[in-house]
Amino acid sequence: MSTSITHVGTEMQSYYGRPIVKEPVWQPEIPAYFFTGGVAGGCALLHGVARVTGQERLARTALYVGAVADVISPALLISDLGRPERFHHMLRVFKVTSPMSVGSWVLFVSGGASNTAAVLELFDILRPVKWAAEVVSFLAGAPLATYTGTLIADTAIPVWHQARKELPFLFGASAAASAGAATTIFMRPREAGPSRRLAVAGVAAELGLMQAMEHRLGFVGEVYKQGAAGKLARASKLLTAAGGALLAMRARRSRGAAVAGSALVLAGEVALRWSVFRAGFQSARDPRYTVIPQKQRKEARAGRH
Amino acid sequence: MSALAEPTGSPAAWPDTYGDEAKPRMGFFTDTSVCIGCKACEVACKEWNIIPEDGLVWTGESYDNTSTLGANSWRHVAFIEQRKPLLLEGEAAALDAEPLRWLMESDVCKHCTHAACLDVCPTGSLFRTEFGTVVVQEDICNGCGYCVPACPFGVLDKRHLPRKPDDAPLALPLLGKKEDGRVWKCTLCYDRLKGGHEPACAKACPTDSIQFGELDELRERAHKRVEKLEAQGWNGPRLYGADPDDGVGGFGAFFLLLDEPEVYGLPPDPVVTTRDLPEMWTTTAIASAAMVVGTALAFLGGRR
Numbered sequence: 001m002s003t004s005i006t007h008v009g010t011e012m013q014s015y016y017g018r019p020i021v022k023e024p025v026w027q028p029e030i031p032a033y034f035f036t037g038g039v040a041g042g043c044a045l046l047h048g049v050a051r052v053t054g055q056e057r058l059a060r061t062a063l064y065v066g067a068v069a070d071v072i073s074p075a076l077l078i079s080d081l082g083r084p085e086r087f088h089h090m091l092r093v094f095k096v097t098s099p100m101s102v103g104s105w106v107l108f109v110s111g112g113a114s115n116t117a118a119v120l121e122l123f124d125i126l127r128p129v130k131w132a133a134e135v136v137s138f139l140a141g142a143p144l145a146t147y148t149g150t151l152i153a154d155t156a157i158p159v160w161h162q163a164r165k166e167l168p169f170l171f172g173a174s175a176a177a178s179a180g181a182a183t184t185i186f187m188r189p190r191e192a193g194p195s196r197r198l199a200v201a202g203v204a205a206e207l208g209l210m211q212a213m214e215h216r217l218g219f220v221g222e223v224y225k226q227g228a229a230g231k232l233a234r235a236s237k238l239l240t241a242a243g244g245a246l247l248a249m250r251a252r253r254s255r256g257a258a259v260a261g262s263a264l265v266l267a268g269e270v271a272l273r274w275s276v277f278r279a280g281f282q283s284a285r286d287p288r289y290t291v292i293p294q295k296q297r298k299e300a301r302a303g304r305h
Numbered sequence: 306m307s308a309l310a311e312p313t314g315s316p317a318a319w320p321d322t323y324g325d326e327a328k329p330r331m332g333f334f335t336d337t338s339v340c341i342g343c344k345a346c347e348v349a350c351k352e353w354n355i356i357p358e359d360g361l362v363w364t365g366e367s368y369d370n371t372s373t374l375g376a377n378s379w380r381h382v383a384f385i386e387q388r389k390p391l392l393l394e395g396e397a398a399a400l401d402a403e404p405l406r407w408l409m410e411s412d413v414c415k416h417c418t419h420a421a422c423l424d425v426c427p428t429g430s431l432f433r434t435e436f437g438t439v440v441v442q443e444d445i446c447n448g449c450g451y452c453v454p455a456c457p458f459g460v461l462d463k464r465h466l467p468r469k470p471d472d473a474p475l476a477l478p479l480l481g482k483k484e485d486g487r488v489w490k491c492t493l494c495y496d497r498l499k500g501g502h503e504p505a506c507a508k509a510c511p512t513d514s515i516q517f518g519e520l521d522e523l524r525e526r527a528h529k530r531v532e533k534l535e536a537q538g539w540n541g542p543r544l545y546g547a548d549p550d551d552g553v554g555g556f557g558a559f560f561l562l563l564d565e566p567e568v569y570g571l572p573p574d575p576v577v578t579t580r581d582l583p584e585m586w587t588t589t590a591i592a593s594a595a596m597v598v599g600t601a602l603a604f605l606g607g608r609r
Contacts (some may be wrong), residue, residue, distance in 0.1 A: 012567065013565060013567055013568050014567055014570070015383060015385070015568065015569055015570030016364075016366045016570075017565070018372065018373060018570055019373075019459065020458070020567075020570060020571070020572050021454065021456070021457065021458075021459045021572075022375075022448065022453050022454060022456065022459040022460075022461070023453075023454070024454045024463055025450040025453050025462070025463040026450055041596075042596075045596060045597060046600060047599040047604075048602060049600055049601050049603075049604055050604070053604055055604075055608060058608075062418070067323050076492050080449075080450075081447050081448050081449055081486070082446075082447065082448015082449075082450065082463055082484070082485070082486025082487055082488075083446070083447045083448045083486045083487060084447075086428075086445075086446075086447035086448075087447060089428040089430070089445055089446075089447045090427050090447070090449070092428060092429060092445075093428065093429040095424075095426075095427065095428075095429070096586075097424040097425065097579055097582060098424060098426060098427045098451070099425070099582075099585075100425065100427040100449060100451045101427035101428075104427055107545060108511050137358075142592075142593035142594070142595075142596045142597050143589070145593075145596060146589050146592040146593050146596065147589055148590070149589070150582075150588070150589045152587065153419075153585055154425060154455070154578050154579060154581075154582055154585060155425075155451075155454040155455045155578055156421065156454060156455060156456060156457040156459075156575075156578055158453050160454075161578055161581070164584070164588065165588055166580060168585075168588050168589045168591075168592035168593075169588075169592045169595065171592075172592045172593065172595065172596040173596075175596070176596055176599055176600065188421045189609075190608065190609050191608050191609075193605075193606055193607055193608050193609045194603045194604045194606075194608075197603040197605035197606060198599070198600060201599060201602075202599070202605060205599070222331060252609065257343045266504075280454070284454065287567070289572075290571065290572055291567045292572035294572055294573045294575070295567075295574070297574050298573055298574045300331055
């Protein structure tokens with residue numbers, strides 16, 4: 001017999017309870033990249049504004065942190081491929097219908113620019129080239145931080161696709177908080193003001209966005225209360241809130257508080273990326289999340305005719 | 306952007322890109338009302354396409370031990386045992402005091418008019434052939450896996466079996482994966498079509514449950530078949546994927562079902578995810594702008 005599952009007042013049938021959409025085949029490298037890509041993108045913005053406002057120490061710190069994140073990111077992505085030796089096939093076409101194609105090019109440009117700028121900064125040579133690289137890196141920063149939200153939203157995974165309005169904002173806020181926290185660690189408190197405020201604002205925005213996303217997702221969003229995704233979401237909220245509070249209240253005077261607060265925020269951001277990642281698997285595994293919204297859509301359409 | 310939500314039910318840029326080489330759009334009409342569950346399609350597909358064996362599992366789910374489409378199963382026969390009458394009218398229906406029907410359906414890649422797998426593929430490995438079908442070029446696929454969660458039917462999957470020794474002359478030892486690592490799915494027997502033959506599954510089907518042909522003609526035939534079954538009093542005949550106005554612009558491989566799609570493990574109202582991509586790119590642009598503004602605002606309070 002086909003299994004009957006009753007939920008939210010909807011009787012639903014399935015094929016032996018088996019999933020309809022496939023779970024992603026992505027490995028832990030992917031949420032790790034969402035984090036490092038966010039750090040790189042956020043740092044590119046911090047670096048650019050710091051340079052323009054003449055905060056040289058912050059500009060340099062953000063440039064170096066971002067460049068390191070820009071080196072780790074492609075390594076993670078290549079490692080996740082089923083055929084790593086064919087990584088360059090990503091650059092044989094440019095397809096605006098594929099967020100992964102667009103993202104590969106953005107990462108390629110961003111990584112090339114930020115690392116060029118970082119090396120030239122280190123040796124203090126070729127200033128005009130460095131400035132050009134800095135401008136390119138700044139322009140690629142925000143797209144690099146936000147496109148990953150659209151990358152996962154552009155799938156048939158219900159909890160991702162139905163959060164397509166929130167995910168780019170959520171990932172952008174998380175990237176800002178990550179970049180702020182990562183640079184705060186390397187700065188003296190009296191020069192870390194912008195980093196600290198960016199981390200706190202990023203955390204605040206992200207907590208609000210997460211709440212809004214779960215609310216709007218309705219029953220599809222319940223995976224954020226269950227299993228691994230639920231545990232990670234709770235951990236993320238606790239860690240970022242604690243870290244944000246510490247940064248807001250104590251980090252202006254105490255370097256120790258600044259480092260501790262930043263570490264908590266960074267841990268919380270990693271947990272957030274993992275929570276969203278695992279939520280996708282849980283959402284794919286249970287056919288209710290695929291079938292019920294589609295049936296409701298079909299019935300609503302039939303009702304209109 | 307490849308005219309994502311074109312209302313005409315014609316694949317984006319096809320067949321224009323093929324010029325003189327364009328062929329009529331070919332597809333399958335899988336009529337489950339005559340399927341006898343012999344699995345000849347599964348076997349023929351495996352044999353012709355040299356698909357590796359990937360484990361023998363007994364599921365206890367009626368006669369189905371294949372369970373789902375995937376990298377190593379491009380046809381999958383579903384079996385559903387129901388306490389429902391096969392006929393609602395006529396003498397046979399009256400005799401059926403304790404109704405039982407056994408539904409069988411040979412599932413396959415839908416070769417969508419608007420194919421999410423093809424849209425999201427970042428390497429161009431997935432492409433539309435001159436026959437309007439959707440095929441993975443295995444010498445291009447780098448196993449990024451994006452098409453796997455993009456497909457609304459869960460058709461594609463990565464092959465995790467060991468790779469062949471002569472298969473990867475450029476393998477880097479540090480990143481060397483021991484598995485095949487690429488995605489695989491039904492090609493609608495692209496090689497056989499090129500040679501003027503019908504796909505292996507359709508060729509092997511002993512009851513013509515799997516019918517191969519020009520899509521327009523198949524749709525016409527399918528509508529007539531539904532009318533006939535309705536006239537004979539069958540319980541619940543309906544077409545699935547024959548409507549060019551549905552969320553994927555109609556299937557190249559569509560079905561005649563006898564119950565709701567979800568009973569067969571099929572999504573009731575599939576939509577190509579890239580239909581919403583223009584909106585998603587706009588959201589991404591606004592989120593990017595918000596990030597820039599937010600970062601600039603963080604500098605307002607000075608250095609401390």
